[in-house]
Amino acid sequence: MLCTTERPSVGGGATGGTCTSSVPKIMVFRPTLEEMQDFSKYLEHMESMGAHKAGLAKIIPPKEWIPRKGGYEDIDMEIPSPISQMVSGGQGLYQQYNIQKKPMSVKEFRRVAQSDRFNTPPHFDYEDLERKYWKNIAFNAPIYGADVSGSLYDPGVKEFNINHLNTILDLVGQDYGIKIEGVNTAYLYFGMWKTTFAWHTEDMDLYSINYLHFGAPKSWYCVPPEHGRRLERLAAGFFHNTAQECSAFLRHKMTVISPQVLRQYSIPYNKITQEAGEFMITFPYGYHAGFNHGFNCAESTNFALPRWVEYGKRASQCLCRNDCVKISMDVFVKKFQPDRYELWLAGQDVGCHPEDPSSRVAARAPTHLEMAMLRSMIKSKSKRHPVLSKHCLVPEEDAGDTDGTEIYDPEDDEDTKKQRRPSKGSLSKRKGPPKGAAQGGDKKRPRKPRANSTNDGDASPTKGSASRNPAQYNSLMQVANEKEEEEVTPTPGMPRKLCLSTAVRRQPLHPAPKKHKSHPALLKVPGEDSSEEEWSSGGDTSGLKANSSSSAAPTTTTTGGGNNNGNGSGSLGAREPGSWAAPYMDLWSFRPASLYAERQLNRHSSTLEPHCALCLLFRPLQYSREETPREQPTVPESSAVWMPAVCFVNGGLDVVRSAEVGMPEIPDTDVKSSELLVCTTCSVCVHKHCYGVTVPVIKETWKCDRCAVQPISVECCLCSLRGGALKQTTHGRWVHLLCALLVPEVHLVDQRARSPVDVLRVTPQRARLRCTYCHKLRDRLGCPLELGACIQCTSGKCTTAFHVTCAHAAGVSFVTSDWPLPIFIKCIKHSPTQSVTKVREDTTRSPLVTPRERPPAEPLPPVEPGSRVVAKHKNGRYYWGRVKETRSHDFYSVDFEDNSSCDNLRPEDIVDRDCVQAGPPNLGDIVQVNWTDGKLYHAVFKGLKTVNLYTVLFEDESERTAKREDIYAEGEELPKRVKSRLRIFSGF
Numbered sequence: 001m002l003c004t005t006e007r008p009s010v011g012g013g014a015t016g017g018t019c020t021s022s023v024p025k026i027m028v029f030r031p032t033l034e035e036m037q038d039f040s041k042y043l044e045h046m047e048s049m050g051a052h053k054a055g056l057a058k059i060i061p062p063k064e065w066i067p068r069k070g071g072y073e074d075i076d077m078e079i080p081s082p083i084s085q086m087v088s089g090g091q092g093l094y095q096q097y098n099i100q101k102k103p104m105s106v107k108e109f110r111r112v113a114q115s116d117r118f119n120t121p122p123h124f125d126y127e128d129l130e131r132k133y134w135k136n137i138a139f140n141a142p143i144y145g146a147d148v149s150g151s152l153y154d155p156g157v158k159e160f161n162i163n164h165l166n167t168i169l170d171l172v173g174q175d176y177g178i179k180i181e182g183v184n185t186a187y188l189y190f191g192m193w194k195t196t197f198a199w200h201t202e203d204m205d206l207y208s209i210n211y212l213h214f215g216a217p218k219s220w221y222c223v224p225p226e227h228g229r230r231l232e233r234l235a236a237g238f239f240h241n242t243a244q245e246c247s248a249f250l251r252h253k254m255t256v257i258s259p260q261v262l263r264q265y266s267i268p269y270n271k272i273t274q275e276a277g278e279f280m281i282t283f284p285y286g287y288h289a290g291f292n293h294g295f296n297c298a299e300s301t302n303f304a305l306p307r308w309v310e311y312g313k314r315a316s317q318c319l320c321r322n323d324c325v326k327i328s329m330d331v332f333v334k335k336f337q338p339d340r341y342e343l344w345l346a347g348q349d350v351g352c353h354p355e356d357p358s359s360r361v362a363a364r365a366p367t368h369l370e371m372a373m374l375r376s377m378i379k380s381k382s383k384r385h386p387v388l389s390k391h392c393l394v395p396e397e398d399a400g401d402t403d404g405t406e407i408y409d410p411e412d413d414e415d416t417k418k419q420r421r422p423s424k425g426s427l428s429k430r431k432g433p434p435k436g437a438a439q440g441g442d443k444k445r446p447r448k449p450r451a452n453s454t455n456d457g458d459a460s461p462t463k464g465s466a467s468r469n470p471a472q473y474n475s476l477m478q479v480a481n482e483k484e485e486e487e488v489t490p491t492p493g494m495p496r497k498l499c500l501s502t503a504v505r506r507q508p509l510h511p512a513p514k515k516h517k518s519h520p521a522l523l524k525v526p527g528e529d530s531s532e533e534e535w536s537s538g539g540d541t542s543g544l545k546a547n548s549s550s551s552a553a554p555t556t557t558t559t560g561g562g563n564n565n566g567n568g569s570g571s572l573g574a575r576e577p578g579s580w581a582a583p584y585m586d587l588w589s590f591r592p593a594s595l596y597a598e599r600q601l602n603r604h605s606s607t608l609e610p611h612c613a614l615c616l617l618f619r620p621l622q623y624s625r626e627e628t629p630r631e632q633p634t635v636p637e638s639s640a641v642w643m644p645a646v647c648f649v650n651g652g653l654d655v656v657r658s659a660e661v662g663m664p665e666i667p668d669t670d671v672k673s674s675e676l677l678v679c680t681t682c683s684v685c686v687h688k689h690c691y692g693v694t695v696p697v698i699k700e701t702w703k704c705d706r707c708a709v710q711p712i713s714v715e716c717c718l719c720s721l722r723g724g725a726l727k728q729t730t731h732g733r734w735v736h737l738l739c740a741l742l743v744p745e746v747h748l749v750d751q752r753a754r755s756p757v758d759v760l761r762v763t764p765q766r767a768r769l770r771c772t773y774c775h776k777l778r779d780r781l782g783c784p785l786e787l788g789a790c791i792q793c794t795s796g797k798c799t800t801a802f803h804v805t806c807a808h809a810a811g812v813s814f815v816t817s818d819w820p821l822p823i824f825i826k827c828i829k830h831s832p833t834q835s836v837t838k839v840r841e842d843t844t845r846s847p848l849v850t851p852r853e854r855p856p857a858e859p860l861p862p863v864e865p866g867s868r869v870v871a872k873h874k875n876g877r878y879y880w881g882r883v884k885e886t887r888s889h890d891f892y893s894v895d896f897e898d899n900s901s902c903d904n905l906r907p908e909d910i911v912d913r914d915c916v917q918a919g920p921p922n923l924g925d926i927v928q929v930n931w932t933d934g935k936l937y938h939a940v941f942k943g944l945k946t947v948n949l950y951t952v953l954f955e956d957e958s959e960r961t962a963k964r965e966d967i968y969a970e971g972e973e974l975p976k977r978v979k980s981r982l983r984i985f986s987g988f
Contacts, residue, residue, distance in 0.1 A: 027051045036160050039167065052307075055224050055228075055285075072152070085142055093820070094138065097254070106145070118140070133219075144191060144195040160279065162209060162211060162299050167207075167305060168308075191218070191297070197289060199231070200250055205284045205315040206308060212274050215276060216296045218296065221271045222282070223267060223268065224286070230267050247316065311354055312329050587601060602685065603629055614737060615642035615690060617738060635676050691754060709728070717759060718740070718804070727754055727755040737754055739803070743789045743804070746758065746762065772827075773803070791803075812825065863883050876981070879982070879984070883952060892907060892920060910927045911936065923942065926939070948963070
């Protein structure tokens with residue numbers, strides 16, 4: 001046996017920002033034929049040499065070892081589910097989406113791979129080819145023949161036979177009779193130039209073996225397991241929204257990060273090229289990625305050694321998908337760690353992850369459901385994955401229709417199993433449609449400020465549109481009747497735990513005026529500190545913004561209305577904005593300052609989760625002065641941090657600058673929660689992390705920066721509203737920290753302390769933008785125009801501009817997203833509203849987007865029988881018809897013992913309980929399901945859903961049954977795909 005180290009392949013070391021000697025190298029082993037007889041023993045020998053420290057190793061078998069003596073010219077196989085790999089992103093950060101293609105034979109795949117379109121480009125060497133790969137990764141999506149169950153080994157091959165490795169992972173099959181395709185059985189992968197496997201570790205952090213049978217080489221990148229946590233934190237920093245949705249999102253195998261980005265953030269990595277006839281071994285928790293140089297074929301599977309058990313117990317798991325492999329560790333802990341078995345069952349097996357000694361936590365214990373499932377299994381019986389019924393949701397006449405609408409045919413109602421889709425998760429490691437795919441091609445990068453956005457909020461409505469802008473100005477301001485045209489725009493994914501959609505109260509198109517009472521300029525409330533009287537209209541107004549010269553006494557509107565019939569040209573009450581702005585009347589910077597008004601806003605903000613004035617950006621403010629407590633409410637000790645880490649980094653939102661000077665420096669920390677602090681003077685509540693408090697403080701006496709320096713009237717030089725958390729600028733003014741984070745050109749001099757703030761980089765183009773919410777108010781009052789800095793809507797080509805605080809108050813939606821757009825901003829006309837006349841989102845089940853990947857949609861209103869609707873006819877086109885009747889069906893959701901699932905099971909398919917008479921089982925009950933193949937399978941009951949079905953009668957007397965999302969009532973605008981196929985019956 002000979003062992004060498006691939007020194008030329010090191011991509012870490014000096015290039016990765018670490019001393020070369022400290023980065024484990026990829027080791028290359030050349031075993032003899034005799035040493036290959038015992039696979040597990042040889043792997044243990046490799047680990048004794050330290051091969052596992054790099055996370056990847058190469059094995060070159062002897063020349064006399066031949067896995068397939070007949071050669072590879074006679075391969076007659078079909079690739080059932082080839083995938084087209086679409087990549088979006090830039091600057092070294094990409095998301096990969098897999099679109100399933102029609103089945104093709106290996107010969108056909110080879111012909112496509114070697115065509116002019118997909119063939120390997122000319123290159124000098126592997127380094128040149130690598131440069132061309134990263135330069136063209138987002139172009140000309142290649143086709144990958146991945147996850148083909150089978151093996152190319154001759155049956156008599158015993159050495160390193162991937163289909164029969166005889167490792168401890170085979171206990172899953174021996175004890176439980178479960179075969180997990182691609183995990184303890186072999187998978188074939190047919191590649192072509194530029195086909196990619198994204199950064200990931202193996203399922204359950206298992207080992208893997210990959211043998212390249214023939215064809216072009218394969219390039220591999222790997223990060224040593226000891227640095228795996230750093231890679232996870234880096235990815236979570238750039239893909240904040242995806243990380244919020246699933247902490248183990250790298251298991252989705254969608255994230256592609258270039259080695260240049262790894263070098264920039266000093267993450268050590270190695271790279272190596274695998275030639276035909278060579279093995280690659282990946283070790284537990286070894287992150288790896290790579291690409292194929294051209295047409296080739298590799299065979300792969302997972303395996304395990306005793307050292308893996310501790311990794312398996314503490315492996316992170318994706319909980320947002322059903323197709324991620326989860327293996328019960330019961331048999332492994334019982335066999336290899338018997339002294340810790342009882343502690344593990346009790347959830348008290350406290351220890352460190354093998355690659356993260358800094359964190360001591362208890363290993364995840366098996367649930368009662370998992371143990372019950374194990375006890376119910378018959379060891380000697382081989383379970384097969386529940387298969388898809390030959391019947392499907394779409395009738396045969398629609399089989400070739402790519403629209404994706406599900407149609408229920410009354411004739412098929414006697415067998416609802418036809419409506420069952422295949423379980424999303426057969427345990428096979430199939431690359432399904434990726435999560436968040438909607439974002440990939442739809443998100444727009446932050447742009448330089450666009451011109452002529454001053455009047456964007458005043459677009460005239462299209463003829464026939466009945467939709468209204470929920471945030472209208474007062475009719476006395478002569479802008480109440482101006483309506484905004486609604487458009488359909490892509491929507492990025494939302495964190496499940498954050499309710500980020502904006503709810504805005506609607507008001508009539510011609511609201512009736514309401515009376516308001518006039519109040520003194522300085523509001524005196526019993527019980528409030530007399531220091532409020534020190535606040536006057538003489539605040540600092542120089543700098544980026546000019547202050548109002550009006551000296552008229554302010555008036556106050558009641559919370560219930562946004563209109564005023566006040567008299568006198570100097571009265572602001574007659575010119576207040578709509579209902580959304582009524583509570584903010586005393587907070588405008590061109591009004592006399594009021595500490596009481598600021599306190600009220602800050603106290604209201606502190607009552608809303610997550611209580612931090614900065615993180616509150618991602619939920620509707622819905623401020624009401626009448627409902628705000630007079631005293632400081634009690635807030636928790638700490639709460640979750642919602643603000644993406646990249647927003648605290650200079651240039652984090654400035655993609656144009658990032659493209660010129662490089663990626664922003666994402667901190668190598670993962671702050672998920674932080675302590676809350678409340679200012680004793682202005683009552684603003686902030687996270688220590690968000691506000692940049694780096695020294696110990698006494699919470700009972702803590703003051704924010706503004707109140708600690710001077711408790712006098714100050715205002716943000718980037719917007720028109722007071723209140724909130726402020727920081728001082730480099731030229732002595734004040735600015736909302738929230739405004740500083742969202743305006744791309746504004747930088748923090750000390751990023752850890754979040755101050756001072758440099759606002760002098762704001763471009764002239766941005767300074768010329770006018771806030772659609774406050775600039776008209778200033779103009780009609782004769783106040784000087786604001787000189788702050790606006791941001792713009794990121795939906796499509798929308799140029800609507802607004803101040804950060806004005807937009808948040810008015811109901812603009814701020815949604816956390818992924819790089820290169822960490823925060824997706826949607827103006828009112830692009831935000832979801834309660835109007836049923838809005839353009840409905842296209843719910844087509846395209847390959848790129850599955851229903852699970854869409855942001856939560858508001859429920860559509862029911863349609864009454866007799867109503868006219870547009871629905872899909874059996875000929876594939878859309879026609880007008882009438883709803884004949886409605887009915888509801890209950891469908892059960894269950895998880896099978898092999899982790900596959902079904903969410904449209906009929907109650908009568910559960911055979912060990914009369915669900916029709918007795919009702920559904922209890923959540924978590926183990927039931928027996930009669931599947932379409934006539935066999936019974938154990939499953940866990942997860943819940944039920946009720947689906948309303950509508951029977952539509954067309955003019956030709958034909959009927960179709962569809963779900964609510966597949967019909968369009970009168971007044972609902974039709975998506976383009978429906979409009980293009982809408983027809984009128986003729987000849988009847």
